[in-house]
Amino acid sequence: MEELLIIRDLNKHYDGIIAVDKVNFTIMPGTITGIYGDNGAGKTTLFNIISGFEKADMGNVVFEGEDITRKSVIYRSRKGIGRLFQIPRIFSDVSVLDNLLAAGNNHEAKYLHNYVLKPAAIRQNILKDRDKAKNILKEFNLTSKAGLKAFELSVGEKRLLSLCSLLMNEAKLLLLDEPFAGINEIAALQIQNYLISLKSRGMTLVMIEHDKTKLFELADSVYEMKQGSLLKKTSTSHANY
Amino acid sequence: MNYVINILIILQIYIILALSLNLKTGFTGLLSLCQAAFYGTGAYLTSILMVDIGLNFFTALFFAIIINITLNASITTWSAGRLRNLYFTLGTIALQIVFFGVIYNWQALTRGPFGIPGIPKPELAGLIFNTPLKFFILTLFFTASAILFFYWFAKTPLCKLLECTRDDEVWLTVLGKRPAYYKFVSISITVVFATIAGALYATFTSYIDPTSFTLDESILVLTIILVGGTGNIMGPVSGALIYVLLPEALRFVNMPDSIAANARMIIYALILIFIVRLKPNGLFGKFEIRG
Numbered sequence: 001m002e003e004l005l006i007i008r009d010l011n012k013h014y015d016g017i018i019a020v021d022k023v024n025f026t027i028m029p030g031t032i033t034g035i036y037g038d039n040g041a042g043k044t045t046l047f048n049i050i051s052g053f054e055k056a057d058m059g060n061v062v063f064e065g066e067d068i069t070r071k072s073v074i075y076r077s078r079k080g081i082g083r084l085f086q087i088p089r090i091f092s093d094v095s096v097l098d099n100l101l102a103a104g105n106n107h108e109a110k111y112l113h114n115y116v117l118k119p120a121a122i123r124q125n126i127l128k129d130r131d132k133a134k135n136i137l138k139e140f141n142l143t144s145k146a147g148l149k150a151f152e153l154s155v156g157e158k159r160l161l162s163l164c165s166l167l168m169n170e171a172k173l174l175l176l177d178e179p180f181a182g183i184n185e186i187a188a189l190q191i192q193n194y195l196i197s198l199k200s201r202g203m204t205l206v207m208i209e210h211d212k213t214k215l216f217e218l219a220d221s222v223y224e225m226k227q228g229s230l231l232k233k234t235s236t237s238h239a240n241y
Numbered sequence: 242m243n244y245v246i247n248i249l250i251i252l253q254i255y256i257i258l259a260l261s262l263n264l265k266t267g268f269t270g271l272l273s274l275c276q277a278a279f280y281g282t283g284a285y286l287t288s289i290l291m292v293d294i295g296l297n298f299f300t301a302l303f304f305a306i307i308i309n310i311t312l313n314a315s316i317t318t319w320s321a322g323r324l325r326n327l328y329f330t331l332g333t334i335a336l337q338i339v340f341f342g343v344i345y346n347w348q349a350l351t352r353g354p355f356g357i358p359g360i361p362k363p364e365l366a367g368l369i370f371n372t373p374l375k376f377f378i379l380t381l382f383f384t385a386s387a388i389l390f391f392y393w394f395a396k397t398p399l400c401k402l403l404e405c406t407r408d409d410e411v412w413l414t415v416l417g418k419r420p421a422y423y424k425f426v427s428i429s430i431t432v433v434f435a436t437i438a439g440a441l442y443a444t445f446t447s448y449i450d451p452t453s454f455t456l457d458e459s460i461l462v463l464t465i466i467l468v469g470g471t472g473n474i475m476g477p478v479s480g481a482l483i484y485v486l487l488p489e490a491l492r493f494v495n496m497p498d499s500i501a502a503n504a505r506m507i508i509y510a511l512i513l514i515f516i517v518r519l520k521p522n523g524l525f526g527k528f529e530i531r532g
Contacts, residue, residue, distance in 0.1 A: 073415060074414055074417050074418070074419055077414070077415055077417035083415050089409050089411060089412035090408075090412065091405040091412065092408050092409070093404065094401060094404050098404075102418075103416045105417075109397070109399055110399065111399075112399060112430075126398060162412075165412075165416060166416075169416050169417060
């Protein structure tokens with residue numbers, strides 16, 4: 001099987017401080033990879049570089065065989081890299097369902113003239129997206145919240161909504177920045193089960209966590225990150241969830 | 242009777258202006274203080290094309306919209322891509338001031354402080370809209386079209402994406418959408434309707450000069466949507482109703498002549514403060530405007 005993501009000799013410095021130091025690793029499709037480390041170890045910077053929010057000083061990011069090191073966030077997102085932030089990002093003043101519809105890929109609806117020239121195509125896409133969004137909400141137990149404004153959700157639900165949006169957007173690789181931070185045990189267990197179910201569907205996940213135990217419970221391989229370097233890879237045996 | 246019709250024409254021009262600003266500020270979250278520049282550019286372009294080139298109102302309006310989008314929508318979108326929040330608002334103030342400076346000083350084109358007199362009335366297939374009633378019907382057509390358009394547009398997926406641009410640009414980018422494009426769409430639609438409002442104003446009064454399109458006018462249109470509320474259709478319409486009709490209603494409050502004008506303005510201001518205090522998001526507002 002071909003690697004989904006290859007990170008080669010990645011380096012990032014801020015005013016002489018090493019944030020990411022010669023990082024190399026590969027991610028295989030359908031796996032969960034965990035990265036843990038102290039605050040300031042460079043985990044989030046690494047995610048920022050993979051998702052395109054920051055540019056590496058040196059090194060390469062290769063996704064599905066294409067070098068995307070110099071590509072924008074939007075390009076990477078369209079290729080299938082999804083990013084979940086530690087503080088969940090949502091469209092707070094629109095409904096939960098509309099959050100998902102906005103994440104969909106209804107290209108015709110982007111252009112005003114299409115509402116005159118291709119109304120049938122737009123209607124069809126809206127119906128298709130609506131069905132898809134409702135299925136995702138059902139899967140993540142958010143159906144009853146579909147009509148609520150997103151800001152009315154709890155932190156855990158907001159995080160699930162972000163995750164649902166990435167699925168609606170058809171992300172292939174999910175970068176999850178501390179998905180269990182700031183939520184109670186029950187919500188954390190719920191998210192954990194969803195992540196396992198995503199993996200079983202062939203999704204690829206890379207997770208940053210402070211909580212080592214969570215990572216070892218979930219991930220196929222776990223890396224420790226310290227002062228910008230990936231120190232060691234520990235393989236676990238969770239391939240058969 | 243003509244007095245009432247004239248007030249209703251002005252009311253409708255402000256409804257169109259407020260609805261268009263509402264799209265940019267209420268739905269897309271771009272707090273903007275250059276609506277008078279969009280409106281004024283529309284008024285000046287239509288007037289120049291009608292007076293100097295001799296175009297018909299509707300042809301002049303069409304070209305005015307194209308030129309106004311090319312000029313103002315592009316500049317504003319460009320600055321919206323580089324400036325955030327209050328810095329964007331400051332950028333729009335700069336655009337407004339530059340606009341005033343240009344129309345005030347480019348005398349060869351705009352006749353500067355002397356203004357453009359003798360702007361002809363609109364004409365369509367031999368029908369000249371030269372009486373208050375006929376002009377009212379023309380304005381009603383444009384106002385109804387604007388209300389219907391914005392009512393329809395608010396329900397489209399495209400408008401939802403404008404709202405998402407307002408809520409979180411970063412998240413929109415992560416989802417593979419280009420916020421700058423949605424801002425351009427929003428600003429362009431705003432410019433189209435502001436141009437229509439400007440063209441109607443110029444042909445209604447038959448005379449325009451730079452003093453009608455100052456920063457004060459931009460603040461005023463923003464006040465209308467703040468009082469009425471943003472993010473829906475009722476807000477800007479009710480805000481315009483209050484702005485235009487309340488001062489007229491206060492004319493009928495008996496007061497000594499020496500203090501009447503100032504006292505009416507004080508009462509008007511107090512009523513506005515009372516509304517904003519009681520309903521911080523405006524009368525029908527869905528969202529708080531964020532700077």
